[in-house]
Structure formats: C-alpha cells, structure tokens
Amino acid sequence: MKKAIAIMMALCLLLGVGALAEETVRSDALVIYFSATGTTKGVAEKLANVTGADLYEIVPAEPYTDEDLNYSDRSTRATREQDDPQTRPEIGGEDIELTGYATVYIGYPIWWGEEPRIMCTFVESHDFTGITVIPFCTSGGSGIGRSGDDLAQLAGSGDWLKGARLNGNVGEDELRAWVDGLK
Amino acid sequence: MRTRQKNLRRTVDIGMTVLLLLQMAYQATGEAAHEWLGMGMTALVIIHQIINRRWYASTFKGRYTAYRAVSACLNAMLIVSFALTALCGMAMSNYAVPFLYGVVRVSLVRMAHLSMSHWSFVLMGLHLGLHVPAMLQGLKEKVRRALSAACAAVAGVGLYLFLRNGMPDYLFFRVPFAFLDYEKAGALVLLENVAMLLFWAFMGWQAAVALRGRERRWVSVALMIVAVIIGMALNAALPNREEAPFSSGWSAAVPRAGMETIYTQRSLS
Numbered sequence: 315m316k317k318a319i320a321i322m323m324a325l326c327l328l329l330g331v332g333a334l335a336e337e338t339v340r341s342d343a344l345v346i347y348f349s350a351t352g353t354t355k356g357v358a359e360k361l362a363n364v365t366g367a368d369l370y371e372i373v374p375a376e377p378y379t380d381e382d383l384n385y386s387d388r389s390t391r392a393t394r395e396q397d398d399p400q401t402r403p404e405i406g407g408e409d410i411e412l413t414g415y416a417t418v419y420i421g422y423p424i425w426w427g428e429e430p431r432i433m434c435t436f437v438e439s440h441d442f443t444g445i446t447v448i449p450f451c452t453s454g455g456s457g458i459g460r461s462g463d464d465l466a467q468l469a470g471s472g473d474w475l476k477g478a479r480l481n482g483n484v485g486e487d488e489l490r491a492w493v494d495g496l497k
Numbered sequence: 498m499r500t501r502q503k504n505l506r507r508t509v510d511i512g513m514t515v516l517l518l519l520q521m522a523y524q525a526t527g528e529a530a531h532e533w534l535g536m537g538m539t540a541l542v543i544i545h546q547i548i549n550r551r552w553y554a555s556t557f558k559g560r561y562t563a564y565r566a567v568s569a570c571l572n573a574m575l576i577v578s579f580a581l582t583a584l585c586g587m588a589m590s591n592y593a594v595p596f597l598y599g600v601v602r603v604s605l606v607r608m609a610h611l612s613m614s615h616w617s618f619v620l621m622g623l624h625l626g627l628h629v630p631a632m633l634q635g636l637k638e639k640v641r642r643a644l645s646a647a648c649a650a651v652a653g654v655g656l657y658l659f660l661r662n663g664m665p666d667y668l669f670f671r672v673p674f675a676f677l678d679y680e681k682a683g684a685l686v687l688l689e690n691v692a693m694l695l696f697w698a699f700m701g702w703q704a705a706v707a708l709r710g711r712e713r714r715w716v717s718v719a720l721m722i723v724a725v726i727i728g729m730a731l732n733a734a735l736p737n738r739e740e741a742p743f744s745s746g747w748s749a750a751v752p753r754a755g756m757e758t759i760y761t762q763r764s765l766s
Contacts, residue, residue: 385673388604397604426604427589427674455677457528459591460598481679 626701
C-alpha cells in the first residue's frame with residue numbers, strides 16, 4: 315500500500331514538474347506593442363502568430379481617451395506629449411523581463427511623425443543587451459522615419475534594425491515575407 | 498532658340514513634371530525616395546529659374562496684357578509655394594538632410610508642407626497649361642479643337658478625383674498629416690496624379706487661349722465649364738469612397754477623434 319502511494323506521488327510530481335516546465339518554456343522571440351486605438355495591437359497579434367513569439371502590451375498608467383487623441387486640437391494630451399520630446403508617460407500593468415529573448419519586435423502607432431512618448435519610457439527602463447530589436451509601426455501615412463533610430467539611441471543597448479511601417483490590415487503572408495527578409 | 502538650348506529646356510520641364518507626379522505618390526515611392534526625389538526636383542526648379550532668367554529681367558519692362566498679368570501672378574505664387582514646400586520638407590527630413598529636422602516646430606512645418614505641396618501641384622498644372630498654346634502652335638485649328646474636346650472629358654475625371662481624394666482640404670490647411678492608402682497599386686496612384694494634374698493643366702490651357710484671344714473665346718470658356726461640370730457631376734453621383742470605381746490614393750480615411758473636413762463630412766453620411 316505504502317509503495318503504491320509512493321509511486322503515485324512520484325508520478326504526480328513528475329507530471330507537476332512537466333507542467334511547470336511547459337509554463338516556463340518561452341519562445342525566444344517577443345512582440346512588444348503599444349496600441350491606443352487597436353490598430354497596432356492587431357498587427358502585433360498577427361506578428362506574434364507568424365513568428366511564434368510571446369506578446370506583451372505596454373499599458374499606459376493613464377489610458378488615452380478619444381479626446382486625448384484628438385489631433386485637430388493642439389491642447390489635447392497626445393499632441394502635447396508629442397510636442398515635448400522629454401515627457402515620459404508612465405507605464406502601468408505588469409512589467410516584462412527581457413532576458414532570455416533573442417529577438418524583440420517593438421511596435422507602436424506613429425503620432426505626429428514620431429513614436430509615442432510612452433515608448434521612450436519603456437526603452438529607457440529596459441535592458442536590450444544581446445537582443446536583436448526590430449521596431450515596427452502603423453500610421454495614417456508616415457513611414458517609420460527616425461522613430462526606430464530615436465528609440466535605439468534612448469535604449470542605449472541592443473542591436474536595433476531599421477524596422478518598417480506595416481499596414482493596419484497587413485496579411486500574414488506579407489508579415490511572414492517581411493520577417494524572413496529580416497534574417 | 499538653338500536646338501541644344503531647346504532640348505535642355507524640354508528635358509528640365511519633363512523632368513519636373515515626372516518628379517511632381519512621383520512626389521505626389523509618397524506611399525508608392527516610400528519616404529526615403531520621396532525625400533531624395535524632392536531634392537532632385539528642387540535642383541531642377543532652380544535650374545529652370547536660371548534658364549528663364551530673362552523672364553525675371555523683363556518683369557518691369559513692356560506692356561502687360563491680360564494673359565501676361567495672369568501668368569506673372571501665377572508664377573509668383575508658384576515660386577513662393579514651391580520654395581515653402583521644399584524648405585518645409587527639408588525641415589522635417591529623416592534621410593536627405595536630417596540635420597535640418599526640427600529647426601522649426603515639426604508639427605507646424607508638416608501642415609505647411611502638406612498645404613504648400615498641394616498648392617504647388619495646382620499652380621504647376623495651371624502654369625503648364627498656360628504654356629500649352631505656344632507648344633501647339635504648329636497644329637491645325639481643327640486638330641487643336643478636337644484635342645481640347647477630348648482633354649475636357651479627361652479633365653473632368655481629373656477634377657472628380659481631385660475632389661474625391663480630399664485635395665481641397667490640403668489646400669486650406671485642414672490636414673495636419675496625410676492619410677495615405679498604402680494598398681493601392683503604385684501605378685494607379687500615378688495614373689490618378691496624371692489625371693488630376695491634367696485637370697489643372699487643361700484649365701490653364703483654356704484660360705490662356707481665352708486670354709490671348711486669337712481664337713473664339715467662348716469655345717475655351719465653354720470647355721472649362723464642361724470639364725468642371727463633369728467633375729462635379731461625377732463627385733455628386735459617386736459619393737461613397739467604398740463604392741466608387743476609382744479607389745483613392747490619398748483617401749482621407751475616416752479620421753478618428755472628430756476631425757471634420759468638408760469632404761469627409763459628405764462621404765460619411
């Protein structure tokens with residue numbers, strides 16, 4: 315009887331360890347994104363699908379309302395933040411640990427031709443050493459411009475590629491082709 | 498004029514026109530090429546001024562006919578709008594002259610660049626048109642008439658596209674940054690640009706014919722009216738962007754957060 319219980323417990327332990335092991339096994343790729351209206355989020359999710367990467371959303375401590383995003387009013391939050399390159403909106407939600415990832419895709423919408431300032435907050439507070447970082451953006455019309463280079467400079471670590479602007483409704487095939495072309 | 502000089506002139510003229518059409522296809526050329534082509538176009542425009550320096554020298558000489566007055570005003574506006582377009586473009590450069598980025602507040606410079614570039618487009622079309630009668634002098638009157646009639650139809654389509662693509666909003670400083678359709682085939686974007694330019698060139702052409710008065714004026718005025726009517730009728734008949742047979746290269750997609758413009762208001766209903 316005691317032997318049977320011991321064997322069962324051993325089996326349970328093994329299963330437990332197995333389950334635990336699965337949870338801690340991560341992809342070596344990560345897609346980080348910030349999305350105010352959902353466009354970048356859609357692209358990030360597709361990208362994570364295509365690359366088998368983990369997904370992490372940068373959630374602002376103070377969410378952006380529709381009024382905050384009103385770009386025809388110069389006094390609204392997003393416009394004011396973009397006018398000031400030094401401002402650093404706070405990030406809320408859980409933090410992410412970057413060690414262990416070999417490739418990190420970092421995505422954001424283009425606001426007033428540049429990266430949203432919350433992206434600056436993020437890159438300044440994380441270490442990208444040993445990681446290949448690939449910025450991507452969505453926009454009304456702008457290309458990626460200098461946003462990737464800006465973030466690379468602020469991060470001060472990591473191997474930053476040029477990155478690209480992706481269409482809001484980019485297809486998985488197109489994404490796959492882009493990712494393959496990066497290697 | 499000696500042939501070599503004439504050839505140089507024509508080459509520069511054609512170059513500027515081709516570059517203009519490409520510049521208005523930002524999403525097809527990409528941002529880096531847009532900047533470099535812009536620098537190239539600026540160089541050509543400067544060369545064009547140097548080639549035509551005698552026009553500057555004669556500004557205060559001789560009699561001003563109606564045609565000459567209109568042409569001179571137009572040229573003055575054009576050189577100012579182009580200069581502003583180029584300077585504002587350089588002040589937000591990421592590739593060609595990145596050291597100029599931010600010399601003036603970028604959000605301001607962007608709106609100016611978008612507005613001035615569209616004014617330049619319109620004025621360049623008119624400017625081109627004003628010089629067409631001189632180019633067609635060799636043709637018989639009947640041929641010119643037939644050509645005018647055919648162009649009136651295409652010009653009407655060009656006006657329709659101009660309206661549908663929300664271009665007037667750019668002219669009146671209502672666009673803080675461009676919404677571009679990246680999914681549209683580059684060739685189609687260029688074709689639309691040709692049609693839109695053709696509308697303004699046609700209007701300039703017929704205006705020149707009417708002003709110079711060497712042919713019956715009413716014909717050219719009537720053709721201008723016909724082109725405008727065609728354009729406006731198409732715009733009224735095909736209001737919905739999604740349903741229209743021409744998909745827009747510069748479609749001002751539904752702007753979020755309450756930006757109301759003349760044309761998006763109409764098409765949203």
